Amino acid sequence: MPTVAELYKKDLDKLLKPGIHFLDGNTATAEGAVTAGCRFYAGYPITPSNEIAEYMSYRLPQVGGKFIQMEDEIASIAAVLGASAAGVKSMTATSGPGFSLMQENIGLGSMLEIPAVIVDVMRAGPSTGIPTLLGQGDILQAKYGSHGDYEIVAYLPANPQEAFDFTIKAFNTAEKYRVVAVVLSDQLVGHMYGKVRVPEFDEIEIVERPKPTVPPDQYLPYDSKYLVPPMAIAGTGYRVNNESLTHTDKGYPTTDKDASFKLVMRLVRKIRENEKEIAEWEEYLLDDAEYVIVSYGSTSGSVRRAIKVLRTQGYRVGLLRPKTAWPFPGWVVENLASRGVQKFITVEVNMGKMYHVVREFSRGVPVEHIPYAPGYIPDPDYVMSNVKKVIEG
Amino acid sequence: MALIQQDEAWFMRRLVNLHKMKRPVGKILVNPDLCKDCRFCIEFCPNNVLEESKDVNFKGYHYPVVKPGKELDCVACRMCEKICPEFAITIISEEYITYDKYYGVSRHAHGG
Amino acid sequence: MSTEVEVATTGIKVELPKAYDDIKDLIRIDRLPHIWCPGCGLGILLKLLARAIKNSGIPIEKHVIVTGIGCTGRIGGYLRLDAYHVTHGRAIPFAVGLKMANPELEVTVVGGDGDILAIGGNHFIHAARRNDDINVIIVNNFIYGMTGGQYSPTTPKGAKTTTSPYGHFENPFNVPLLAYAAGASYVARWSVLHQNELYQSLLEMFRVKGFAVIEVLSPCIIYTDRNAMGDAVDFMKVIKERSTIDHNANLADIDIDFSMKKIVLGNFVKRERPVSYG
Numbered sequence: 001m002p003t004v005a006e007l008y009k010k011d012l013d014k015l016l017k018p019g020i021h022f023l024d025g026n027t028a029t030a031e032g033a034v035t036a037g038c039r040f041y042a043g044y045p046i047t048p049s050n051e052i053a054e055y056m057s058y059r060l061p062q063v064g065g066k067f068i069q070m071e072d073e074i075a076s077i078a079a080v081l082g083a084s085a086a087g088v089k090s091m092t093a094t095s096g097p098g099f100s101l102m103q104e105n106i107g108l109g110s111m112l113e114i115p116a117v118i119v120d121v122m123r124a125g126p127s128t129g130i131p132t133l134l135g136q137g138d139i140l141q142a143k144y145g146s147h148g149d150y151e152i153v154a155y156l157p158a159n160p161q162e163a164f165d166f167t168i169k170a171f172n173t174a175e176k177y178r179v180v181a182v183v184l185s186d187q188l189v190g191h192m193y194g195k196v197r198v199p200e201f202d203e204i205e206i207v208e209r210p211k212p213t214v215p216p217d218q219y220l221p222y223d224s225k226y227l228v229p230p231m232a233i234a235g236t237g238y239r240v241n242n243e244s245l246t247h248t249d250k251g252y253p254t255t256d257k258d259a260s261f262k263l264v265m266r267l268v269r270k271i272r273e274n275e276k277e278i279a280e281w282e283e284y285l286l287d288d289a290e291y292v293i294v295s296y297g298s299t300s301g302s303v304r305r306a307i308k309v310l311r312t313q314g315y316r317v318g319l320l321r322p323k324t325a326w327p328f329p330g331w332v333v334e335n336l337a338s339r340g341v342q343k344f345i346t347v348e349v350n351m352g353k354m355y356h357v358v359r360e361f362s363r364g365v366p367v368e369h370i371p372y373a374p375g376y377i378p379d380p381d382y383v384m385s386n387v388k389k390v391i392e393g
Numbered sequence: 394m395a396l397i398q399q400d401e402a403w404f405m406r407r408l409v410n411l412h413k414m415k416r417p418v419g420k421i422l423v424n425p426d427l428c429k430d431c432r433f434c435i436e437f438c439p440n441n442v443l444e445e446s447k448d449v450n451f452k453g454y455h456y457p458v459v460k461p462g463k464e465l466d467c468v469a470c471r472m473c474e475k476i477c478p479e480f481a482i483t484i485i486s487e488e489y490i491t492y493d494k495y496y497g498v499s500r501h502a503h504g505g
Numbered sequence: 506m507s508t509e510v511e512v513a514t515t516g517i518k519v520e521l522p523k524a525y526d527d528i529k530d531l532i533r534i535d536r537l538p539h540i541w542c543p544g545c546g547l548g549i550l551l552k553l554l555a556r557a558i559k560n561s562g563i564p565i566e567k568h569v570i571v572t573g574i575g576c577t578g579r580i581g582g583y584l585r586l587d588a589y590h591v592t593h594g595r596a597i598p599f600a601v602g603l604k605m606a607n608p609e610l611e612v613t614v615v616g617g618d619g620d621i622l623a624i625g626g627n628h629f630i631h632a633a634r635r636n637d638d639i640n641v642i643i644v645n646n647f648i649y650g651m652t653g654g655q656y657s658p659t660t661p662k663g664a665k666t667t668t669s670p671y672g673h674f675e676n677p678f679n680v681p682l683l684a685y686a687a688g689a690s691y692v693a694r695w696s697v698l699h700q701n702e703l704y705q706s707l708l709e710m711f712r713v714k715g716f717a718v719i720e721v722l723s724p725c726i727i728y729t730d731r732n733a734m735g736d737a738v739d740f741m742k743v744i745k746e747r748s749t750i751d752h753n754a755n756l757a758d759i760d761i762d763f764s765m766k767k768i769v770l771g772n773f774v775k776r777e778r779p780v781s782y783g
Contacts, residue, residue, distance in 0.1 A: 040606050042598075066605050066782055071631040075598035078591065078628075082571070082602025085589060086610065090602070108592045234587040234603055235610045237566040241533070241581065241588045252536060253582065253590075426517055429543035436738045451517060454543070474524050475700050478548025479538055483522030 002208070004035060005201035012201060014063045021196045025189040026051035026093075028160040028196050029119050030059060032167030033091050035198070037206060038117070039065035040090040042079035044072055044098060047131040048187040049121040052093035073098035077105040081114045085242070087233035089171060093119035095187075097128060099138055100145070106180050107146035110267060112242050113222070113231065115174035115181075115209055119167070122186040122297075124349075124375040133375030134187035136297055139353040142182045143326045149264050151271035153278055154182040154325040156296040160194040166323070172207040173278055177228050177270050184325055186349075188298035188377060212238065221251040224262050227270045275327035282321040283332075285311065289318030291391055292336055294358050295347040296322050299377045303347050306383035315391060325354070330361035337363040345390050347383055349373055415489040419469030421459055427481035428456035434473035434482060440466045443473065456481070465495055510534040528555040531565070533585050540579060542650075544737025546697035546723030550644060551580055553700060554615070557707035558586070563611045570613050571600040573620035576651045576725075577644040580615045594624030597632045600639045605782045611711060613640040618659040619649045622678055626658070633687035633716045635781040640710045640717045643680060646725035654727040661763035665731050680720045682756040685774050690715025692774035694759070696722035696744045699770060706772060715780050722761075722768070732763075744768060 005012065016031045023031065030052045033041075041056040043049075057067040066083075070076040076092045083090040094102065099120045109116050120142065124135035142154045153173045155166035167183055174181035212219050212230040221240040223229040232238035245253035246260045254260065271278065285307060286292065295303040300321045310317050320336070322329055333344070344367040346355040355369040370386045372378045378386075421442070428450055434457050435443045442463045445455040457473070469486030511518055521534050532555060541547045558568050570581040574593035581588030591599045600612045614621070621629050621643050632639065648666055649655040656666040659677045666673060684692045691713040695703040703721065710717040724740040734740055743765055752771040759769040 040602070042602060068601070068605060068782070070598060070601075071627050074595060075601075075628050075631070078595040078598035079602030079605070081591075082589075082599035082604075083606035084602075085599075086603045086606035088606040090606070104592050105595060108595075112589070112591075232587075234569050234589075235567055235607055239566060239586050241590070243582065243590045244592060245590065252533075253579075422522060424520065424522055426519060427538045429538065431544040432736075432738050433544070433741065436742070452538075471524075476549065476698075478541065478545060478551075478697075480521060480525055480532070480548070480552070483524035485523065 001205040003202045004204040004206055007206050008037065011063050015201070016198050018198045018200045021198060022193060023160050023164075023196045024051065024191055024193045025157070025160045025163040025185060026121065026191070027055050028164040029093070029167050029183065029185060029190075030055040032164040033117065033171065034059055034063055034065075035204065036168040036171035037089045038091050038171065039063065040080065040083040040088045041065070041067045041092065042070050042076040042083070042090070043092045043094065044070055044076050046073070046095045046098045048123055048190050049093040049095050049119065051190065052119060052121070073101040074105065077102040077109075077116070077118065080116050081105060081109050081112070084114045084116050085112070085234050089115070089175070091117040091119065091171075093121065095121050095123045095131070096125045096135070096138055099141065103141070103145035106152065107148060107150060108244055109180040110146070110150035110152065111244050113178040113229070113267075115178050117167070117170045117174055117181050117183065119183045119185060121190045122184060124373065130375040132187070134298065134349060134377065135373060135375065136186055136299065136349040137353060137373075138184060139325050139348075139350075140356070142184060149268055151268050152180050152182055152326055153177070153271065154184050156184050156323055156325050157189055158297050158300050158321070159189060160192060160196050162323070163189055164196050164198070168204060172205070175209045176207045177274065178209060178231060179271060184297070186297050192298070220249045222247060222249050222263065224249050224266055227266065227273065271327060276331075278324060279327045279329040280323035281329045281332055282319075282323060284319035284321065286318035286320060286336070288316055290316040290342045291345060291387070292318055292320050292341050292343075293345045293347055293387065294320045294322070294333075294354060296325070296354065299347055299349055302377050302380050303383055305380040306387065309380065309384055310387060315388070317387065322354075328357050330357075333358055333361040334363060337361070337365045341365055343368060343390065345370060345387055347372070347378065349377055412493050413491060415491050416495075417469040417486040418465055418488045418490045419467035419471075420485040420488075421457075421467055421473065422483045422485060423456055423458070424481045425450040425456040427479045428454055429479055430454035430456065431478065433476045433478070437472055437476050439470060439472060440468060442467045465490060525552075528552070528559055531555040531559060531585050533583050536583055539583055541576060542726050544724055544726045545576065546646070546721075546737075547576060547580060547644065549697040549700065550642070550721055550723065551583055553704050553707060554580070554642070555584060557704055557711065558584075561611070561708060561711040563711060567609055568611050568613065569600075569603055570615060571596045571603065572614070573616045573625060575617040575620045575649070576646075577615055577617035578620060594620055594628065596620065597625055597628040597639070597641065601632060601637050604637060604639050608638070608782070611640075613642065615642045615644065617650075617657075618643060618645045618647070618680075619657040622658045622680065622683075630683070630687040633684055633689045633718070636688055636690055636715045636778050637782075638715055638780045641719070643718065643720045644723050645680065645720050646723045646728060648725055648728040650725045650727045654731055661761060663763040664728070666728075667731070677760070679756070679760045680718075681759060681773050684718040685756055688716070688778060689718045689774065690776055690778050691717035693718070693772040694720040694722070694770050696748065696768075696770065697724070698741055698744050699748070702750070702770070709772070709775075713775065715778055
């Protein structure tokens with residue numbers, strides 16, 4: 001795989017220098033995107049993601065990219081898909097209400113198989129909710145928000161360092177599998193200042209989308225021979241029909257049952273068959289844990305502290321922190337369940353989202369949710385007392 | 394070049410000899426499979442050359458055909474070709490006909 | 506090389522007539538006959554657009570067509586170009602993204618009145634305000650044809666549609682005035698009957714730097730049937746008889762009402778305005 005050092009040789013001095021930086025999560029996200037090669041940003045102002053747009057409007061012209069503030073989030077994601085179709089790595093950033101508006105075109109991105117990155121800085125909902133405070137309620141929407149069958153990839157950063165790293169990963173995954181990748185950051189991660197170590201440029205690997213190798217007359221835009229067909233860029237002479245209707249390999253609309261089924265199968269298979277490669281998670285004190293707390297994002301920091309204290313009090317608890325919400329590392333939960341874990345406890349800032357996902361894989365082991373949604377993460381005391389309640393019944 | 398243009402201009406100013414004057418004759422080629430019977434060509438033909446066929450194409454539409462006796466009436470203005478939304482009509486105008494011959498044939502056709 | 510191609514859906518062999526030899530590499534012959542109703546004007550626009558693209562002087566591979574949903578949205582699928590058939594109303598922002606990312610592209614959006622002015626109305630006025638260097642062709646057939654004849658933002662007051670069975674009681678958009686007020690660089694209105702003028706207008710649209718809008722009046726049998734206007738041929742005859750060409754018309758006076766007594770066509774606006782990116 002090529003690295004940043006090879007791909008962006010002439011821009012290297014304009015990128016964020018390798019070394020230690022002190023950044024907030026939103027800026028780290030934006031810098032991650034620029035390092036990954038993002039050169040187009042379209043967005044609409046929404047708290048708490050504004051810093052990303054502001055920083056990108058300042059940063060992208062410096063590296064030869066383009067920034068536009070569109071009239072709404074729907075237009076933003078459409079412009080992002082358009083720019084990506086023209087061969088430029090593109091992203092947008094938004095929060096809950098804007099993410100809801102983008103859902104239809106996430107389906108479009110999945111159908112046309114255009115790589116794109118959406119940063120969703122989650123805030124408290126429903127509806128307008130509390131714009132300045134956090135929530136973690138977009139987990140299920142990220143995957144199931146648009147209609148029909150498709151798959152996306154979603155990352156869950158927990159601190160500015162991960163905001164930087166996961167944005168690069170999101171671009172790589174989006175390009176590799178031609179999918180829409182979502183970075184599900186949250187308000188606390190976005191506004192949290194922290195240490196960000198930028199690796200040396202020859203250590204950061206960059207994945208580019210598969211390019212067609214055949215001449216235009218033999219090229220099929222949605223060739224079912226591949227799981228991820230090569231992508232022809234607009235204006236390069238391939239002259240293909242990119243169709244949002246259910247289409248054949250050639251890109252022609254179809255109602256043929258074999259062709260439709262084959263297409264939907266491929267759209268889903270390209271992620272499902274590679275989930276072990278994409279999915280990431282962190283295990284903390286899980287080896288001897290009887291009770292597994294599943295938590296992610298900014299909440300996991302509080303849970304980690306609670307676990308440390310609970311351990312000193314003799315409770316055998318551990319933390320499973322998915323770094324990718326989608327694909328969800330379900331087999332890890334399954335292995336834990338078959339190993340004899342007593343209970344799974346999910347701690348999130350919502351009324352139970354990942355709870356349902358964990359239950360899907362828990363093989364009959366009880367799953368309890370600790371609901372908390374006041375716009376803040378639960379403090380370690382709250383987690384501790386509630387975990388104790390769950391454990392002691 | 395200039396001489397020829399002058400020559401033509403001089404020719405234009407003379408009275409037209411209708412016995413020798415020629416005009417193009419269009420040959421209307423219709424691809425029946427593409428036709429959907431919108432009747433644009435039939436209605437907008439300035440010389441009313443076309444009419445609906447008795448036959449139908451594979452989709453069940455009546456396609457345009459040249460009216461009997463009007464084979465020489467098409468002057469190749471290409472209106473039907475232009476207005477056809479279906480890419481179904483093409484006009485070939487390779488032949489020319491004198492008015493004498495046209496009226497003679499026409500009279501013969503109607504008289505006979 | 507023969508132009509005869511087997512159609513994927515029906516299996517019949519279709520040969521493109523000789524008259525289209527100049528645009529045969531631009532038309533996806535294997536998809537003909539197209540899906541539009543008998544009497545629809547979109548086929549005529551398709552031919553003219555293909556010819557205009559061919560003769561625009563811009564390399565064919567640099568042309569990109571972006572279409573939304575609806576009957577008009579299918580036009581891109583018949584052109585052998587880089588075509589993007591996207592979600593309902595979002596063709597303009599998608600095109601803006603394409604053009605910004607690669608300013609060498611000549612991006613043309615083709616959409617119906619519902620697609621561009623109703624669900625995509627906000628994108629339309631904002632792209633005109635920014636003066637994005639894209640071309641927009643609005644095919645105005647006064648109705649939502651593909652969904653079966655519901656009223657659209659250009660349906661005249663009084664017209665009967667499936668969702669206005671007692672007569673439509675809203676006022677329609679005056680498209681050229683809207684485009685001008687929002688800031689478009691080039692505004693024209695033609696019909697599919699005015700082929701030479703429309704063709705010249707399409708060529709001009711490709712030359713204009715800035716947001717170019719052409720409203721194309723097109724017959725729709727779904728609209729004419731329901732309003733006792735006869736069929737598409739009668740609609741075309743109305744356009745033929747009642748349309749006047751006035752390039753200097755006062756844009757405020759060129760509404761098309763239900764009686765269609767007055768249809769003003771022309772190349773109304775051409776002005777220099779700073780273009781956004783690109």
